[in-house]
Amino acid sequence: MRMQQQQQQDGDITTLDDIPRLEECYRQYPKPLIRELKAAPNADWSERISMWKGDITKLEIDAVVNAANESLLGGGGIDGAIHRAAGKELLEECRKLRGCPTGEAKSTKAYKLPSKRIIHTVGPIGEIPGRLESCYNSVLKIVKDENLRSVAFCCISTGIYGYDNEKAADAALKTVRNWMDENVEEARKIERIVFCVFLDKDVQIYEKTLPRYFPMGEEQ
Ligand code: AR6
Numbered sequence: 001m002r003m004q005q006q007q008q009q010d011g012d013i014t015t016l017d018d019i020p021r022l023e024e025c026y027r028q029y030p031k032p033l034i035r036e037l038k039a040a041p042n043a044d045w046s047e048r049i050s051m052w053k054g055d056i057t058k059l060e061i062d063a064v065v066n067a068a069n070e071s072l073l074g075g076g077g078i079d080g081a082i083h084r085a086a087g088k089e090l091l092e093e094c095r096k097l098r099g100c101p102t103g104e105a106k107s108t109k110a111y112k113l114p115s116k117r118i119i120h121t122v123g124p125i126g127e128i129p130g131r132l133e134s135c136y137n138s139v140l141k142i143v144k145d146e147n148l149r150s151v152a153f154c155c156i157s158t159g160i161y162g163y164d165n166e167k168a169a170d171a172a173l174k175t176v177r178n179w180m181d182e183n184v185e186e187a188r189k190i191e192r193i194v195f196c197v198f199l200d201k202d203v204q205i206y207e208k209t210l211p212r213y214f215p216m217g218e219e220q
Contacts, residue, residue, distance in 0.1 A: 013114050014052070015060045016150060016192050023047040026216040036212055039177050043217025045187070048180075050194045051206045052152070057085035060114040061194065062148040063107070065139055067156045068120040070099050072106065077159045078198075082118060086111040090118070103134035107142050117148065123157030127164060129171050132157055136175040144186045152194040155202050169205045173213040 020028075023046045056064045056078060066082045069075050072094045074083040083090055093108045097120075100106045105121035119139050124131035135156050143151050153172065157163035172195070180187035195210070197203050 013058055013060050014054060016050075016194075019050045019052045019192075019194060021047045021192070022049045022051075022210060022214055023217065026211075037215055038174065038212045039181075039215065041215040041217050045177070045180050046214040046217060048187070048190060048192055049210065049214050050192060051197060051203075051210060052194050053197050053203055055081065055198070056152055056154055056196045057081055057113055059152050059194070059196065061152050061192070062115065062150040063117040063119050063143065063146075063152070064110070064113065064115045064196075065105075065151065065153045065156070066118050066120045067154050067159070067161075068100065068122055070102060070122050072097050072100050072120055072122075075160075078154050082113070086113050086118065094120070103131040103138065105135065105138035105142055107146065115152075117146065119143070119151070121156060123161050123163065125157075125161045127162075127167060129167070132163065132168060132171045133175040136172055137179060140176070140179050140183075143190065144183070147189075149190060150192040150194070151190070152196045154196050155198065158202070165199075165202055166205050166209075169202065169209045173206075173209055177213040 023043060067078050089111045097106050100122050102122045102124055105119050107117050107119045110116055110118050119142050121135040121139055123135050155168060158165050158168045195206055197206055
């Protein structure tokens with residue numbers, strides 16, 4: 001499955017209008033042969049889902065997800081990139097949060113980022129599926145509680161924390177799909193859930209895995 005990729009230019013801000021929805025990708029490309037379908041087609045859901053490759057600090061959206069550590073005081077990887085781009089005030093607000101346990105999430109303002117909020121979550125160190133799934137559920141609970149209309153997830157735990165990329169993508173997509181199925185009214189209020197991928201290998205993995213959990217609406 002080849003999904004339309006919106007490759008950002010350095011320094012450019014990307015808005016949701018620039019990012020195609022999964023349903024649009026399905027219409028644009030020949031019907032793929034999907035193996036191992038894991039959920040029923042639901043066009044209501046696939047029109048709310050996107051994959052986008054790029055730097056999450058350049059995304060104009062209601063909330064971006066940070067893959068933080070339990071201190072919430074910054075680090076390397078995406079955490080470092082978000083703190084650098086948001087500015088010092090982010091660290092000041094994070095200090096007041098007094099950390100965050102693995103599998104949970106806390107939100108802050110986004111300061112100099114183009115997004116409105118940052119949802120910091122702490123993924124497991126190594127492969128603990130329950131903890132990783134809990135990150136996605138905790139983020140979605142904040143999205144719901146704060147009435148946010150759009151959110152961009154990063155590939156939590158798959159960098160420095162060493163989670164296998166395929167297993168992590170499967171857990172991420174399974175959890176988000178289940179949450180939507182179990183919270184239909186809340187899920188309908190969300191305009192877009194973006195899976196922000198950064199590495200080519202995650203592009204390939206999400207291109208393969210997204211249609212399993214969010215198959216093309218109707219005749220598949
Ligand atoms: N935009 C989008 N995705 C990114 C970006 C970016 N600017 N930079 C990296 N990624 P990682 P973890 C991707 O290591 O494994 C920190 O030190 C990256 O390619 O950032 O959860 C924290 O403080 C990968 O797909 O987070 C913790 O100590 C994904 O983001 C620890 O690392 C997550 O990789 C957390 O490790």
